[in-house]
Amino acid sequence: MVQSLNTKALLTLASVARRPSLLVPHVAVSNISELNYTALKERCGIKAVIFDKDNTLTAPYGMSLHEDARSGLSHAQSVFGSSNVAIMSNSAGTLDDPEYKDAAEIEDKLGIAVIRHTEKKPGGLEEVMDHFEVDDAAELCMVGDRLLTDIVFGNLHGMLTVHTLPLCKGKDNQNDNTVANIIRKVENTGLYSNWFVGRKLLASRMEHKYWKGEDYCSLKISLADPTNLRQSDSASDNGDKDDTGSRNDSDDGNNQTERR
Template identity: 40%
Template sequence: MTASFRRALGQRFNPAGILFTVSVALRQPHLFLPHLSVRDMRSIDWAALRQVGFRGVVLDKDNTLTAPYLRSLWPPLADSLRECVQAFPGQVAVFSNSAGLREYDPDGSEARALEESIEGIHVIRHEAKKPAGSAEEIERVFGCPTSQLVMVGDRYFTDVVYGNKNGFLTILTEPLCLSKEPFVVQQVRKFESFLVSLWNRKRLKPVEHPLRCEAVKCVKDLV
């Protein structure tokens, strides 16, 4: 089975991730709740986040930076990404379940292609697929604890759960282009939204983060 086929299949169906997610939902549902929710990266004041104490930014790829499974940046985000890099020089990276994940990108070709298309921003190579895995690889890249890093992504079950369980400040964005996603992913999104809506009605709170109150001031157009 080729790496490209495994990548395509794995992005549509992730049984290990499903089992992990069910376990978290039953035992720690607050991990699904982001600290902040925004429309997209343009709602984030990157310079302000730096001023309140954050030292780096970790970005998801598909439907956060790019349309699903494409390598090029979503054009309306160009200015925001540039501002992010200016606020955090050398401290912005992509952590994706496609590019850089060794199971689907063993030779790093997807990661290198993405790096070339997004102003040289580093794509972290890693072993475990979000939401599983620790943040040791990310901490080595940034040289600081995850409590000083911001995790930005569009998925509750992957980006938010991974970020919360590992101590990041989590910011959820709305997906950029739902029409490009496979049917299975669209259905999982509906299930995610149902569960999160249920927990919000029960007034479940996100996990604590020491800089959350300050971070709220750095975001406009909260969803």
């Protein structure tokens, strides 16, 4: 599929220039399987989860679930119910997807709804609210690997935002959109570097209506123990906190620091 120009992202650049904190996610994880969905629902007021597709759930333009995303998607659907978990992609489900054929194929193969929307992220709020039948965007969690589209979209509208590293690198990422890949590296380097700008940005993270930070409720789990999903559920019930440390991705040249 050939993606058309994302005019909404270009128009939003002015807002980002005035409010750079729009680029800063509330939480950063390596992949979606490190996110504590039980805590999201029970302690953070979240009623539904929106996933980006490419490099968040699948390889770029792929139609099969990436192994690193498998347990995370299963956990999300188990906690929220399948009707409250959906994909919002800037390819499948948009006007770039004739007759929504790719969206239908993804729904069939991945077992997750794909939201149809006319504007690309960071546009498309109305279709998302209608899909989940919610009135308050703060009850939604946006999860994706792109700061300028996924994270800005969520932050603009008061959602809880979660940034992930791209699932694929090197040869596995050869089908990715070249421009998007370059922009992603610039985004990540700027935000997660030890440069003054990166540190200042991280310190400017926007507040969420319900979640008040890691000290209030940790939203990350350790993947070292195969029983971590059950343990994280128990920890959420008991109000325990989980310190998973910093996130590092040498392939992108990023030194990524945990939000404080």
